[in-house]
Amino acid sequence: MILPTAEIVCLGNELLIGVTINTNGTFIGEKLTKLGYEVRRTTCIRDDLELASAFFKEVFSRKPDVIIVSGGLGPTYDDIQLEVLGKALEAPLIEDEQAVRQLEVYYGKRNFKLSKERRKMALFPKGATILNNRVGGAPGCHIQYAGMDIFSVPGVPTEMEDILLNHVIPILNKKVENSLFELKFQILNCSESEIAPCINDVKTHFPDLYIKSHPAYKGKIGIVIHISGYGKKTESSICEAKAEMIELFKIKVPSLIINNFKD
Amino acid sequence: MILPTAEIVCLGNELLIGVTINTNGTFIGEKLTKLGYEVRRTTCIRDDLELASAFFKEVFSRKPDVIIVSGGLGPTYDDIQLEVLGKALEAPLIEDEQAVRQLEVYYGKRNFKLSKERRKMALFPKGATILNNRVGGAPGCHIQYAGMDIFSVPGVPTEMEDILLNHVIPILNKKVENSLFELKFQILNCSESEIAPCINDVKTHFPDLYIKSHPAYKGKIGIVIHISGYGKKTESSICEAKAEMIELFKIKVPSLIINNFKD
Structure with a gap:
């Protein structure tokens, strides 16, 4: 887009x-x-x-x-x-x-x-x-x-x-057509470089989404994953991308803790 | 310079x-x-x-x-x-x-x-x-x-x-010749636009200095005046500029309060 x-x-x-x-x-x-x-x-x-x-x-x-x-x-x-x-x-x-x-x-x-x-x-x-x-x-x-x-x-x-x-x-x-959809969640018990390959994988399935890991996000512990995008079907794509990512993360890091995150 | x-x-x-x-x-x-x-x-x-x-x-x-x-x-x-x-x-x-x-x-x-x-x-x-x-x-x-x-x-x-x-x-x-000299002081009981003409005056006498008023500097009350420059005679020029400025400020705002300022 x-x-x-x-x-x-x-x-x-x-x-x-x-x-x-x-x-x-x-x-x-x-x-x-x-x-x-x-x-x-x-x-x-x-x-x-x-x-x-x-x-x-x-x-x-x-x-x-x-x-x-x-x-x-x-x-x-x-x-x-x-x-x-x-x-x-x-x-x-x-x-x-x-x-x-x-x-x-x-x-x-x-x-x-x-x-x-x-x-x-x-x-x-x-x-x-x-x-x-x-x-x-x-x-x-x-x-x-x-x-x-x-x-x-x-x-x-x-x-x-x-x-x-x-x-x-x-x-x-009045001038713009598409506004932003976004979702953030927090993961604990892993390092950014451990999950980097999983994010790369998911990214290839959702080329229109922006997916980013933030270590120490706003001073918080763990890593915050931020998924965002624009346009009609974005909300459902974001949910699918999150589910796929968590599945891959858990293969790498079975002890992973996942929290909802709002800021 | x-x-x-x-x-x-x-x-x-x-x-x-x-x-x-x-x-x-x-x-x-x-x-x-x-x-x-x-x-x-x-x-x-x-x-x-x-x-x-x-x-x-x-x-x-x-x-x-x-x-x-x-x-x-x-x-x-x-x-x-x-x-x-x-x-x-x-x-x-x-x-x-x-x-x-x-x-x-x-x-x-x-x-x-x-x-x-x-x-x-x-x-x-x-x-x-x-x-x-x-x-x-x-x-x-x-x-x-x-x-x-x-x-x-x-x-x-x-x-x-x-x-x-x-x-x-x-x-x-190892590469640079001149490092920075600077001085800050705080003034109370005046507005930035009241003292703007005084700063303009002093500025013309010290063209090598950078003189800047900062309202609400780092959340502090009043206005912080920042004078800085580079080179040998800068330290004495800064003191002269400060003295000249305070004299002009006090003509405009007799109730002016002046404080030293370090951050």
Whole structure:
């Protein structure tokens, strides 16, 4: 099955110098995967206008269906996402009235003036549709370009989540045909390399499923087996694959313990 | 100051579908930055031979001084890092005797045989130097190619850390000239957009320093200011920049509280 593709781009030196763990990439990756996208790459790049805009031209040339860009929408000098996107898209930045109003309301409630630095957050590439931020100051945006949907979201996780869940996902939900089915189970008393040949076997019978063993999954003991796929008959295939796998595992490791697993 | 450049590549679908948070990228990024490298990109890519090997050709064309590749060295069918590197480097995979011995010792202690799946972990691109793994089974490697140093490390964090700290960093330490100086301090009673113009001002006086405000840094209240740079006179410049910044901040926010900060 050919799935629509996505790339995630996280902008910010702090992600490259070891200051911030990129939890945004993980969050966005999970949501896009469940929605039915194949996330091809997640890239962290520096706050550098030349490097970053050249990078986006590369991304555009790969033509993913969706690009989500997180980080660099704030008021500081190195918050340059919109400038970067404008340069890569060769689109001028234009002050958006709706964004100015949103910023006026946000800072007004806090008794702050709309200074030059804050007003910068209302400068969007021409043609962008503003996505309201209900948690923080910086609005996001949606840009349609050469058949791609580009979504711009803040780097602050709570603000990113707000815009992603309330604006981005509902827009994408109307576009995708197949969502994800998945099942996880945990096995104890075996090593990953012992069961690797069994997984290889089962994999050949279910080429459309993604089957993966995770040792120490989220700090848990044992190995978690994750089976997933897209499309109509996937749910029953997953159950068949699980049954076949357990049969093979038990031949290798008679003492195997199997648990259901939900996370 | 022109720093040597680095790219970090993390291989594994689990990083793209939201199952695993990419803490390896953060750890490696911090170590390379402190050593004196400019980490240009951190990219998570899928376990797909064609996509991943094409991706590495792109990386090679950018000619970073160092490439660290994490993940995909294990015994399962989707552990394909060495195959991917071999394809991208156009180098055949050759069984390495030292790696076979290391795997024999590792599995021997656990009363496991060196099965075909486990033996796969000893197949390295021709010309690679093996890096011993003292924590897990899969050895890493060092490849020199077209002026670049490529290091291959496992995805399991404890194994990656072992090989990175005991092999990779000592090799790179001999190559770099400038290491990082940095200072962090915390300010309370102000917003990021209030102090943004002061940071812009100070930035123009210290163009060689990287100055960054982090709201909610590692979950802490207030804003953490991070100043860093490379080279001989950096330590004194950082102190001057801090003093100048605090003076400007206090004009804007007389009630400002300043704390030292270490993490």
